[in-house]
Amino acid sequence: MTQQDGSPSPRIDGEHRTSTVEQGRFCLARCTCGWRGPARRARSTARSDAETHAHG
Template sequence: MAQHDEVDTSAEHRTTTIEQGRFCMARCICGWRGPARRARSLARADAEGHGQGG
């Protein structure tokens, strides 16, 4: 079962992290998706970087 962890970065980019099996990835309502990561902290960092324009 996938688990979601929302990271509020800005009004334009609302990101979440989603766990699928051993991997975690960041997604945004704008359609952006981060790479699959084994560490949740890296997926969260991807989400924060996306929300900041990076």
């Protein structure tokens, strides 16, 4: 499950909890497992990165 533009929820039963974070002109995805996606200009691309990580 992806949360947009907020803090990630605690990891429950090995499930990855992702969120997107704004950093200046860029947005990146991050996960409670410690994974961070690349900085993207498009929020939708950062969200896609998060979905791929969580389900990949």
